[in-house]
Amino acid sequence: MLRKQNYLYGTTDVSIPNKKSFAKYLLDRFYQMREQIALINGATDNVLRYGQIVQEAMNLAISLTHLGVRTGDVVALCTENRDEFWGTMLGIICTGAVFTPYNPTYSAGEMKHVLDISKPSYLICSPLAYKAHEKTFEGTNRLKRIILYGDESVKNTVLYNDLVIAGSNGESELVFRNKLSRNVRYEEFEVADPIDGLDGVVVIMYSSGTTGLPKGVQITHSNVICACSSSILRFTRPKSLIVTPWFHVMGLVGSAINLFAGQSIIVYLPRFNVELYLKTIEKYKVGQLFLVPAILVALNKSENKYDVSSVDTIMCGASPLPKDVAELTQKRFPNVPGILQGYGMTECTLGVCVNEYKNGEIKKPDSNGTVVPCTVVKIVDIETRDALGAHRTGEICVKGSMLMKGYLGVDRRETFDEDNFFRTGDIGYYDEDGYLYVVDRLKELIKYKSFQVAPAEIEALLLQHEAVRDAGVVGIPDREAGEVPIAFVALQPGRTVTEKELQDFVAERLSNPKRLRGGVRFLSEIPKNASGKILRKELRNLTKNNISKL
Structure with a gap:
C-alpha cells in the first residue's frame, strides 16, 4: 500500500520483545538492574533500588492472589506519589489483574464516577486518600477489600505492609495465616498471563476531564510495551526530576519509559512546592526536568535563589507553552538551549509528537516536534473531514500502535473515524518539514x-x-x-x-x-x-x- 498524501508518519524502528505481558516485560528488566538505584524521594531522601521494587511486587502479587485477586479483576490504587507506588503497580499487573490509578484530589462525585466506570474489586490507597474519600469508598458495595499504606490499622481494611513485608516464623508455607512467611524468590515466581494476551487491557486511566467528567481509557499491554521500547521522552541525564503525579499518563508512562531504560535516576517529589523543587535540583544536581507549563510559570516568578546550573534539558508537555514563558525559563536556567515541547494524551499512551535537540539546539523551538515511532497523524478540515496539507489548521487525528483500545462503555464510532483514526479534539497544523503545532482544544x-x-x-x-x-x-x-x-x-x-x-x-x-x-x-x-x-x-x-x- 502507498503512503497517503497529507499524512505524517513516525518511524517504525521499534522492536517488540516476545513477552506475554507488560508485567513480565517490566519485571525481567527491573530484575536485570536490581542493584541500580531507580528512584530517590526528593522530600525524604529515601533511595529505592530496582531490586526492592521487584521484591515488593512479587510479595504483593502472591498476597493479592491469596486474598482472592484473579486474572481480569480490576485493582485500583488511589495515592499521591510515594515509595510504594511502583511495587504496587507491578505487583497488581503480575497477578493478571487490570491496574487503575485514581486521582486522590478528585471530588466525591468524580471519585464515585471513576469507581462506577472501572468497577474495581480491590482498592489500595494512602492514608491521605482514604481520609478524603472514606465515605465514598465505604459506599461502594463491589469492593471486596480496601488495603491501606502506612502502619495505622483501620477497621475493615488490610495493611499493605502485612502483604509485602515477610515475617520470620520459619513456616514452610509461603503464606501462613494471611501473612508472608518469607520473601518470594525471583526463580520461583511466575507472572500470570493476561486473558487477551498483548491485546488485553493492562491499565485503565482517565482522560483529563477538562471538558467534562473523566472517561475510562483502556491501555493495552502492547500499547505500553511499544511506548517503553521507543525512545520517546527518554531521560538522558544521570538524574532527572519529576513531580507529575503517577496517576496521570505523563507521570506513569513517562516514568515507566525511563525506569525501563535505566539510564537516569528519577528523583521525584510527592507534590509541587517551588522552594522544595529548586532545592532538590541544587541538592541532587539534577540535569533534566520533566514538567508542565504551569510549573515553569511558578519557577520563573519565584524569587528563591538556588543553584540550577546543573539543568541542561527541560521537557514540557500537557498544555501549550507560551513563548514568553519559554524565554524566561531559559534565563532562569542558563544552560538549557531551549525547551523541548511534546504533544500527547492519555488515549495515545502518552506521546504523539516530541521535539529534540540536534547539534545542541532545537530546530523549531515553537513546535511540538515530529511524530513519534509507530504513529500516524493527519490534520482534517473540521467541516469536510478532508486531510489537509502543510500550514492548514484543522483537527488533529491519530492512529498507531500506542493508541488506546477505546473508552470503557463508549462505542468506538463516537471517537474514531472510518479509517480508525482517533479524533483528538485538538486543533493544529504541520509545516513543510513535518513539525506539528498545536493551537488549542476544539471544544475550548x-x-x-x-x-x-x-x-x-x-x-x-x-x-x-x-x-x-x-x-x-x-x-x-x-x-x-x-x-x-x-x-x-x-x-x-x-x-x-x-x-x-x-x-x-x-x-x-x-x-x-x-x-x-x-x-x-x-x-x-x-x-x-x-x-x-x-x-x-x-x-x-x-x-x-x-x-x-x-
Missing part, C-alpha cells in the same frame, strides 16, 4: 461571530503583564456575537491592576475578535487539574456567579 475554541478564538493565545499574552501571576480564558454567551472571551486572573503578590487596564492591554496587542468583551474577574488561584491543565468547566461555572471585580 471561542466562537466570536464567524471567528474561532483560541483561549491559549489570550492567556499567553496576559501572562506577559507584570501584575499577572496566572490566567485562564473561556467564552461566555453573547446574543449578537455568539460568544465573547472573559478572563480570570490571579495577581502577583503586592501588585494591582484594574479590569479596564487588562482589557486595554489585550486590545492593543491582539485582533478585534480576541478582545476581552466578557470582562476580567480576579481569583486567588486559577483552577487546574493535576497535570496543570486549566479546568475551563469550573471557570464557566464561575461566570454564572457574582465574583467581585477589582
